[in-house]
Amino acid sequence: MTQNGNLKRRVRARAAKTGESYTAALRHIRRASLDHPDTKSVRVAVAQTSLFNDPRDISGLRASGMEMRSLMRDAHKADARLIHFPEGAMCSPNKRVMSENGPREIGPSDWTRFEWAVLREELSATSKLAKELKLWAVFGSVHQLTPPHRPHNSLYVVSDRGELVTRYDERMLSNTKISFMYSPGKTPVTFDVDGVRFGCALGMEAHYPEIFTEYEQLEADCILFSTTGETPSVAPAFAAEVLGHAASNTYWVSYSAHAPQSLTVPSGIAAPDGRWTAQCPRDGTPSIAVANIKTDPGNPARPWRRTARSDVYEPHRVDSDPRSDGRNIF
Known part of the structure; x- marks a missing residue:
């Protein structure tokens, strides 16, 4: 089926x-x-959502959940198999709101301020809809740990059966996040949908090429990178890095951020040639963009780059002084 x-x-x-x-x-x-009998394809929707950053606000949490589920229905109508949401899609807690010394001073986060029960209800409703629509959903969320441990900043992967199949925890945290807010993750995470392998990245990890190179070694076909987009001015740098990672690793990258960031760079899907295949509107509104993620087993770029990183060049190296190589050029 x-x-x-x-x-x-x-x-x-x-x-x-x-x-x-x-x-x-x-x-x-x-x-x-x-x-091309080995070619696989998955239709992916990338989302940009409203930025909600106060986890004390129950009505705001409810509204974020409703917005996410509305976009899931849009993705289903567009025949998407998977929808990809930003970091903190339901709530991306503001560091000043959470600071026990705040809001003027940024200090350790007081996680008792988070309406955890409401978050769990909204996550449950979202998983239920994923099952109903037979749609995979990948979205950012704070993942609560047993106190006194800080939570993780995570990406949840919910299958088309409504089941949480895996979770990615942000590893390369910002200075504020690691100092006052979250516990870091430890490992990369991949999962497969219809034969296409996805990897997960989060937050500011676009700044670290080793994260993306690692996923290439893990045979990923597409990386789902979620960030907040709280500050639109930083969007161009993230977008440039996303396009670079796609081209240098010859795989797809889905870039999902919050809608306010779209005024400079909207959420979008980058192809292995380093160009945008689809992008959301640049109008600051919640929306989706859809593209078919296809594998290309015949593309020689990835195999050759792996070979190039080995010792293939060693037999051909010449040990010579570039200042006196036997030819008087000048």
Whole structure:
């Protein structure tokens, strides 16, 4: 059923894009599948959501949950298999709101201020809808630990059965996060949907290329990078890094941030050639953009780059002094 549903979605998407009949589009996709039998494809929706940063506000938490579920329904209508949300999609706690010395002074976070029971209810409703829509959902959330341990800043991965299948905890925390707010994570996380492998990154981890290189070594086809976008001025740097990671590792990167950031750079999906395939509107509103994430087993770039990082060059090196290599050039 899943494979047949994916095929129908691909056919309808091609027919809508090219103007072909359903039959002609089906014929083309089947012919392409024969030429590249190992190619896998997943339709992904990337979201930008309203920024909500006060976890004491019950009505705000409820509104964030409702907005997320509305975007999930939009993704379902767009035939997406997976929807990717920003860091702290339901709530991204503000460091000054949480500071026990605040709001003027940033200090250790007082996590008793968080309405944890309301958060759990909204997460439960979101998981229930994922099952109903048969839609994978990946979204940022604070993950509570047993006191006195600080929580993790996490990405939850909920399957199309409404089950939490894995969780990624941000590893490379900012100075404020590690000093006053969160416990760091330890390991990379990957998961597969319809044969396509996804990796997770979070917060400011776009600044660390080793995070993205590690996922290339783990055979990831697409990285889901979620950030807050609280400060729109930093968006261009993050976007440039996302495009660079996609191109240098020859895989897809989905970039999800909050809607206020879209005025400079909206959420979007970067292709392995380092260009945006789809982007949300640049108007500061909650929305989604959709793209088909496809693997390309015939692309020689990734295998060669792995070879290039080995000792393939060693037999060809010449031990010479560049100042006197036997030729008088000047």
